[in-house]
Structures are given as structure tokens and as C-alpha cells.
Amino acid sequence: MGPVSIGNSNYIIELLRLSQTLMLVKNFHWIVIEDSEKKTKLVENLLKESTIKYTHLNVKTNKAKHSTASGVEQRNLALDWLRKYLQTPEGAPGVVFFMDDDNTYSLKVFEEMRKVKRVGVWPVGIVGGMRVERPLVTDGKVSGFSALWKPYRPFPLDMAGFAINATLFLDYPEAKFSRKVQSGFQESEILKYFATVKDLEPLADNCTKVYVWHTRTQKMAILNPKKLKHPPINDDHIEV
Numbered sequence: 001m002g003p004v005s006i007g008n009s010n011y012i013i014e015l016l017r018l019s020q021t022l023m024l025v026k027n028f029h030w031i032v033i034e035d036s037e038k039k040t041k042l043v044e045n046l047l048k049e050s051t052i053k054y055t056h057l058n059v060k061t062n063k064a065k066h067s068t069a070s071g072v073e074q075r076n077l078a079l080d081w082l083r084k085y086l087q088t089p090e091g092a093p094g095v096v097f098f099m100d101d102d103n104t105y106s107l108k109v110f111e112e113m114r115k116v117k118r119v120g121v122w123p124v125g126i127v128g129g130m131r132v133e134r135p136l137v138t139d140g141k142v143s144g145f146s147a148l149w150k151p152y153r154p155f156p157l158d159m160a161g162f163a164i165n166a167t168l169f170l171d172y173p174e175a176k177f178s179r180k181v182q183s184g185f186q187e188s189e190i191l192k193y194f195a196t197v198k199d200l201e202p203l204a205d206n207c208t209k210v211y212v213w214h215t216r217t218q219k220m221a222i223l224n225p226k227k228l229k230h231p232p233i234n235d236d237h238i239e240v
């Protein structure tokens with residue numbers, strides 16, 4: 001039996017799609033956190049049937065706390081687990097990448113992130129009303145960002161657009177996501193512990209290649225750049 005979607009939720013199908021990409025990634029450890037009171041059999045079976053090294057955890061989002069932030073408890077639980085794991089004999093050096101079940105990842109993004117020393121960044125396709133949201137690179141250094149959605153964020157990046165050297169989570173034990181920040185600021189919230197903009201390592205050919213896409217299952221609108229008050233920096237040369 002394959003996975004079956006429950007009600008109107010396609011998450012298990014998304015997870016299958018993602019798991020079948022991840023099966024092709026070498027030296028990979030998948031930490032899967034379910035937003036639920038208990039681990040579900042559906043996810044457990046999917047993981048067992050995959051060939052991926054994984055850790056399956058769960059934590060229910062605390063709805064009582066009024067906040068639009070999503071994935072905060074889940075990602076923080078993963079970080080708690082990671083910190084303990086890194087201090088065991090099994091804990092090997094690595095790079096942390098925060099994934100979502102509804103994104104599409106090229107295998108190339110996993111190869112790029114192997115180069116990360118502290119924090120690596122790259123473009124993300126079809127996000128924030130743009131064809132591509134990306135760091136701008138001058139002389140091999142990040143000099144700014146092409147982003148339309150809340151461009152005043154300290155790091156106007158999507159969660160899929162960066163990876164962090166795992167050992168930094170031991171160096172900065174206080175680093176975590178927060179329910180207190182408004183939507184779109186989670187990325188800046190975690191990155192502020194590890195880097196300033198000038199420290200970011202531009203990957204994917206100086207941020208000119210797109211290896212990850214925000215393929216939400218809901219309808220995605222791409223805004224017409226010609227109709228915008230502040231049109232994005234020309235990115236017609238970038239294939240999305």
C-alpha cells in the first residue's frame with residue numbers, strides 16, 4: 001500500500017515526493033517533525049519504506065499562543081535533537097537545511113550546501129510573488145538582495161535559500177526560532193546568531209542558478225513586474 005491522503009490534505013503525497021528526492025542524496029540524515037500529538041502511522045510507514053537515514057519526532061503547535069508563525073516548535077525540537085546528537089560519538093560534522101514538504105529541491109542544492117563553511121545562500125524560485133528571489137553578489141560577496149516581499153527584513157531570504165554549518169548550533173546554544181517575530185522574520189531570527197550579510201557565502205554560481213522552488217500546492221500568483229511600483233532587479237537571464 002502506498003500513502004493515502006487524508007481529507008483534503010495532500011501532505012503525505014508531498015512527503016512521498018520529497019522522500020523520493022532525498023533517497024538520492026548521499027550522507028543525508030532527515031529529521032522529520034510532525035505537527036501532531038502523536039506520530040502518525042502514515043508518516044512512520046513512509047519513512048520505514050524509504051532508504052533514508054531518518055529521525056522521526058513530533059510536537060503539536062501551541063495554538064493558544066496567538067501567532068502566525070508556523071513550524072517554530074517543530075524546527076526548535078529538531079535543533080534540540082541535533083545539539084544532543086552532535087555531542088554523541090555518532091555525531092558527525094554536517095550542514096543544516098530547513099525543508100518544507102511542499103518545496104521542490106534539485107539534487108544540485110544538496111551538492112552546493114556541502115561547500116558551506118558557516119552560512120551558505122542561493123536563489124529560490126517562485127517565491128514572494130517573484131520568479132526568483134535571490135541574494136545579489138558583487139565580487140563574490142553578498143551585496144544585497146532582490147526581494148519584493150518585506151524587503152526591509154534583515155535577511156530577506158526564504159527558509160529554502162540557506163544552510164548553516166551544524167557545529168554553529170553548538171557554538172551558539174541559544175540560537176532558535178521564535179514565536180515572537182512576525183511572519184517572514186523567522187529566517188532573520190535564526191540567521192542573526194551566525195552571520196551578518198557580508199559573511200554569507202554565495203553558492204549556486206554566485207547566486208545565478210535556481211536549484212530550489214517554492215512549489216506550494218495552492219495556486220501561486222506571479223506578479224507582473226511591469227505593473228509594480230518597485231519592479232525587481234532584472235532577472236530575465238536567470239532560468240527558473
Ligand SMILES: *[C@@H]1O[C@H](CO)[C@@H](O)[C@H](O)[C@H]1NC(C)=O
Nearest residue numbers: 137138139140141204205206
Ligand atoms: C564568483 O565571483 C567571483 C568574483 O567575481 C569569482 O572569482 C568566482 O570565480 C565566482 N564563482 C563562481 C562559482 O562562479
